[in-house]
Amino acid sequence: MEIQFNNLRQEKGYTGVIFCDQNCRLIGFGKKLDQLSKKHISNIIKGDESFQNRSSKNFDYIVIHQPEKLNLAKLYVFKLKKFKDYSVRDFQILGGHLQTIIKFYKEDKAIIYPDGISSSKVSFISSIGEMALGIKLSSYEFNKYHTKKNQKNKKKHKIKINSAQCNRILKNSVKIEAIAEGVKLTRDLVTEPPNFMTPPKIADNAKALESLGVEVKILGEKEMKKLGMGSLLGVGQGSIHESQLVIMKWNGSKNKKKKPIAFIGKGVSFDTGGVSLKPANGMEEMKYDMGGSAVVIGLMKALAGRKAKVNAIGVVGLVENHIGSKAQRPSDVVKSYSGQTIEVLNTDAEGRLVLADALWYTQEQYKPEFMIDLATLTGAIIVALGDEYAGLFSNNDKLSKQLSDAGEIEDEKLWRLPLNDRYDKMLNSPIADMQNITNGRGPGSITAAQFLQRFVNKVPWAHLDIAGTTWTKKPMPTSPKGATAFGVKLLNRLVYKYYEGK
Secondary structure, eight states: OOOEEESSSSOEEEEEEEEEOOOOOETTHHHHHHTTTTHHHHHHHTTHHHHHHHSSEEEEEEEEEEEEOOOSSSEEEEEEGGGGGGOHHHHHHHHHHHHHHHTTTTSSSSEOOTTOOOOOOSOOOHHHHHHHHHHHHTTTOOTTTHHHHHHTTOOHHHHEEEEEEEEEHHHHHHHHHHHHHHHHHHHHHHHHTTTTOOOOHHHHHHHGGGGGGGGEEEEEEEHHHHHHHHHHHHTTTSSSSSEEEEEEEEESOTTTOOOEEEEEEEEEEOOOTSSSSSSTGGGGGGGGGGGHHHHHHHHHHHHHHTTTTSEEEEEEEEEEOOOOOTTTOEOOOOOOTTSSSSEETTOOHHHHHHHHHHHHHHHHOOSSSEEEEEEOTTTTTHHHHTOOOOEESSSHHHHHHHHHHHHOOOOOOOOOOOOOOHHHHTTTOOOSSSESSSSSSSOHHHHHHHHHTTTTTTTTTEEEOTTTEEESSSBTTTTTEOOOOTTTHHHHHHHHHHHTTT
């Protein structure tokens, strides 16, 4: 969806959107329109007792058809509750609700007049940017595989945001557009069916970021075998699609020698479970087992698109975990890029095997300031946290706090869980340096994180288990059903708030 930003004016034939406070007092340009209409707007509000008395959590609205003495075809008046305390996320949700209502009523041309919505927590320019972001994220659709017959009657909605501070909002909109495009790319990658979104195809999408100035390097199976990445390669050896490791490099800092920050993503394009085959019920959802890699690719697009002043590395390990005559077996032993050996007791605990080589490669080759990996890693994290929080595991309190704070701002919340030596010892193997699962039931998400920690040495590191937050079965204010892109806004906020320009 395209959003245009203009100076304050009416436009004939458009539907207008104005606001009032919880006491039904018009704010911003709504006051001006009320004067032009000879108090027609405020008189209708005063005569609507139901509207005056309603008080939902976010806002209520009334519709004025053909408002007197105005060029606007229709006018929506939204009542905002305590907007002076609105947070970043509140403005995103406001935008999401506006988009939903505009779409529901098939308003193909709408103008929003946001002036006067001031908050003590967010600057006006930022608040309009976040509202615009909410509109864009809420408008996401994936219609690639629908037939033309189903598509031809779909209307494109044109939304304008008119403000007295148009020029400043326009300048900020470049950043908002970049974030929205990063989220869209992530959602597209996760939503694509696995017969189209194979490891090489995911790599092609990463390669396309070169147009934004991102340096992209792709290692195929031949190169990884030469390096000794037996852990990653073992996962994909049953698939006809080549496993790949993609490295994306963005040099946005003025200090080109400054250590980069690194993001690593699990990219299992489809996870059958391998020989340790998953149940058929729900297996179709395993197309989103590459969600971590999609977040990293989307994040790199967002950072490059807004020309973030930071040096960042994105690394994604791409495989398909399939059954077949060459598939990895339970009890196989593989040698990782680090030189450590792993006994594979369960081929469905494959994501950690992919990340093991990706993490070690990242720290060895780029010596980053920190590493953050993202993975739809364990079903156990869904049992523990549901779809409200992603699991956070880390060897660094400062990084954990920064991530948690960024998550609270963006409403992509994290819950930190423990790591310690007793959990770690549960992974010891009698015939190799470690095994990929424990020998009994227990803290599956924690022991998975403990496994990953064996491949990070003392580099500040955080692991985000996003298995419960990558996909939603119910629509949310800024995300339709399906892929959420959880992590893109969170990590972009982390970079912007703590690491950009430093």
